[in-house]
Amino acid sequence: MSRDSIVVENVSKDFTMQYHRTLKQMAVATMRRLPLKETFRAVNDVSFTVEQGESIGLMGLNGSGKSTLLKLINGVMRPDAGTIHTRGRIAGLIATGAGFHPQLSGRDNLYLNGAILGMSEAEINRKFDEIVDFADIGKFLDTPVSHYSSGMYARLGFSIAIHVDADIFLADEVLAVGDRPFKKKCMAKMQEVRRQGTTIFYVSHATASVRSMCDRVLVLESGHLNFDGDVEEGIHYLQYDDDEETNEALGDAELGADI
Amino acid sequence: MRAANKSAEAKKPKRHQTDEFGRRRNSKRKARKLLEKKADSMPVVELAGPKLERVVDAELVDPAPSGGIREVFRQTYLLRLIVSRQLAQMYAASLLGLLWSYIQPALRFAVYFFVFGVVLKNAHGGIPNFALHLFTGMVFVHYFTETWSGGTKSIWTNRALVLKMRVPREIFPVTSMMVAAYHTGPQVLILAISCAVIGWHFSFVGILAGLLGLAILITFSMALALIFSALNVFFKDFQNIVQTFTQFLHFLVPMMYAYSMLAKLGAHHKWAYELYFANPVAEAVMLLQRLFWAPTLEPKQYAKEFPPDLWERGFIMLAACLVLLVIAQKFFARLEGKFPERL
Secondary structure, three states: OOOEEEEEEEEEEEEEEEOOOOHHHHHHHHHOOOOOEEEEEEEEEEEEEEEOOOEEEEEEOOOOOHHHHHHHHHOOOOOOEEEEEEEOOEEEEOOOOOOOOOOOEHHHHHHHHHHHOOOOHHHHHHHHHHHHHHHOOHHHHHOEHHHOOHHHHHHHHHHHHHOOOOOEEEEOOOHHHOOHHHHHHHHHHHHHHHHOOOEEEEEOOOHHHHHHHOOEEEEEEOOEEEEEEOHHHHHHHHHOOOOOOOHHHHHOOHHHHHO | OHHHHHHHHHHOOOOOOEOOOOOEOOHHHHHHHHHHHHOOOOOOOOOOOOOOOOOOOOOEEOOOOOOHHHHHHHOHHHHHHHHHHHHHHHOOOOOOHHHHHHHHHHHHHHHHHHHHHHHOOOOOOOOOOHHHHHHHHHHHHHHHHHHHHHHHHHHHHOHHHHHHOOOOOOHHHHHHHHHHHHHHHHHHHHHHHHHHHHOOOOOHHHHHHHHHHHHHHHHHHHHHHHHHHHHHHHOOHHHHHHHHHHHHHHHHOOOOOOHHHHHHHHHHOHHHHHHHHOOHHHHHHHHHHHHHOHHHOOHHHHHHHOOOOHHHHHHHHHHHHHHHHHHHHHHHHHHHOOHHHHO
8 A cells, every 4th residue: 555645746736816806996096008807826846745744844934835835735726737635534733723713612613614624523522622721711611702813713723623633734924933942842742643653744843843843844945845855945945054154244223024 | 996095905915935845035034023923932842752653534625625415414513513504503691592492483473364364365366274374474484584594695605614713604695595494383383283273184196296396496595595695605695695585486376375366366467477487386385285275175175276287287386496506506515615705
């Protein structure tokens, strides 16, 4: 039996940006010869194969197409060109508490989110205590999630996704909001899941944790997959260490805004 | 004009100059800065012990959900949760809650009954048990309009889920239909009790007519909900169009007036008659009246109130609606790929 877990072949994804939504705006734009819409290629001819149990660090600047690629693998989006195939159940954490409904209680949201991630009722019931314990939301379980702090929101979301018993686990930069002890707990849990042979896709800028978590790094730049290989080399590649550029240039203040 | 132009320019993406690898200008500095800042943002936890082998007993498949409506009905548990979420959301922070979905139909029934059953008593063609005739129509037209208008808005209102979670997207229009059914259920019960009180007798023909009518109504409303929910993602105008249509619909089915009056009209204006009955809802309402209203009367009382070709029309209409549903599903699947960027 073949062990490939994710097969991505020549995948591209375009976004169409429509500037004008009303007839009047469209007419005005046509008169002025402005473009009515523009396409933008978020992921450009990306191909790679991931073996079951591999742990992949996906790196790149903001806007380089990391989240789009993750959404394509998760199946939220379909590629415009190329094919994506995955094996087994995918649990993705594309955004914190995605799909939580603010008016519903934590408990109801837990069931709903679990079902969306593909768990059956019996499975959720079985793991319910474990999920609640891990999320550490205590007495807030029956309060509407709109009253939750962003940390609690993130904890519950992560806790549900990580307990799915998935074959592929996708984690976007979702842990950024948690506090340090919880982040640590999450990383430990992810390592545990990794140890059980789950394929992991981890998006992060934190080189130290990528080093410890991943076996392989993919670097996306403006939608192109420009690096695929060893972790150290990948981090090296992204930092352009070979470059002679001096450190003064780093003092540039406008760069901070992008991050 | 100027404002429109300005906003267009503001929305334009920043052009990044890229080299042959697709690297952005300044990306070296940006990357270094980013990594420097974030390098320790996540705590480091090492792998505890050796990795285990995990054998996944599954085929390589396309991760995007496919299978359409059929897939939705296979995931009954998820559908049930989403329907109950929808209901909880509708009645959150409302004192009367579910009661609201009865108040409006009840008032409408009272007004229509007053106007057409009392004031215009001589105008509706002397329908015996007029209240039942009217109520049957209203209950099922209400079901239809709620499915259609709720379904039209469904993808848009659930965009948070559509954008971030992998669910078969047909689940949202289907949910609207389920919610409409949940609201209509008790009304049907009231209708059935009223029929029983007035004196309804069982007949297989009636049951068959009711089932056929219901099948037409369900397939037609589902098809429209699918088509319009997809269109509404692109242009919000569609929810207004639907609203306009649903307002007329009460007058375009034979419930406030008798079929025999339409038959008289048809004798002179064939095309108007055909156009009127090209509406599947009109056909479905007549079939359902055959189930609820007709059996409370003597056969000779309602003989003239149904078209002679009621059954032929019914089966042809059902076939047409099924074809429409298949087309709607195809149409939805085609547009679905563009949802994430348009929501």
